[in-house]
Amino acid sequence: MAIELFHHPFSRAATVVWMLEEIGVPYTLTFVDFASMQHKSPEMVARNPMGKLPTLVDDGQVVTETAAIGLYLADRYAVGRLAPTTDDPTRGTSLRWSLYAPSVIEPGCAAHAGKWEARAGAVGWGTYEHMLGTITAAIHGGASAADPGPWLLGARFTMADVIFGATVRYMRRFNMLDATPAITEYIERISDRPAARAADAINARIVAERGLGR
Ligand SMILES: N[C@@H](CCC(=O)N[C@@H](CS)C(=O)NCC(=O)O)C(=O)O
Structure with a gap:
């Protein structure tokens, strides 16, 4: 299992960090620099034709759209916990x-x-x-x-x-x-x-480390 999230803390990718923290699986964050338009680079557009974040890659499978990423992660890694099973009426x-x-x-x-x-x-x-x-x-x-x-x-x-x-x-x-x-x-x-707090702290750390928003 290798989950890579293309991320910028001022984007909806910040929400995906929260999703991943709720699930508790290992993941890596790859910073995408909005200032230099890295999200519109050919590599990023090849993954997400919208040239937007979040973009998540899990074992080579690309998932975009924040809601889809959340549903995907819950079904794959937390079914019965964060996602009701398919036979659960809820x-x-x-x-x-x-x-x-x-x-x-x-x-x-x-x-x-x-x-x-x-x-x-x-x-x-x-x-x-x-x-x-x-x-x-x-x-x-x-x-x-x-x-x-x-x-x-x-x-x-x-x-x-x-x-x-x-x-x-x-x-x-x-x-x-x-x-x-x-x-x-x-x-x-x-x-x-706790997972939302952890994600907020991760996102805030990246903002501070990279001097964003100054
Ligand atoms: N419908 C998409 C929206 C994605 C989106 O608009 N992302 C913004 C950041 S939150 C973005 O990448 N903006 C940069 C741009 O479009 O240039 C989702 O829910 O994931």
Whole structure:
């Protein structure tokens, strides 16, 4: 097993570090220099035609797209723990919120921040307000009324919380999502996970070592 993550701490690859820390597998980080446009080099574009991070290579297999990387890693290395098994009925809920993050939250927040004109019935996020209410219900509700959180699947933390939670945290960081009490509390909860703290420390160390953001 050889997992290599092409990484820059100011990118969504920072979230993948958190995923890898949750899983607990060995991995290496390869720094990709945004300043010199290394992410657009022929080698990087050969791996990811978008020329974007994160890009992960596992035993020669390339995986891109943050949500896909999370689902892939959980299925491959933490099934039954961070990914419900295929015969577990809660797998549907896990997939649902994992895909909601890139397909609804990201464009919904971008549309709101960019004041895009969009017809609610024609776009996946409907309206910003409707999306905000759905996020709030998901992070409050847990899997059922009988199992009210603290995670998306109720008492059980899964990769869905990393994918969904990191997206919510990212959108808040760029002020593209309202800081409602439920969202603020959820971000505090996910950020307090030992693996999230470890990832934040790794990303911060790389920022300091490389003098980024100065
Ligand atoms: N849909 C992709 C988005 C990837 C993405 O936009 N990455 C940004 C950093 S967070 C990037 O590489 N930007 C550099 C560029 O496009 O030049 C994902 O979820 O992984």
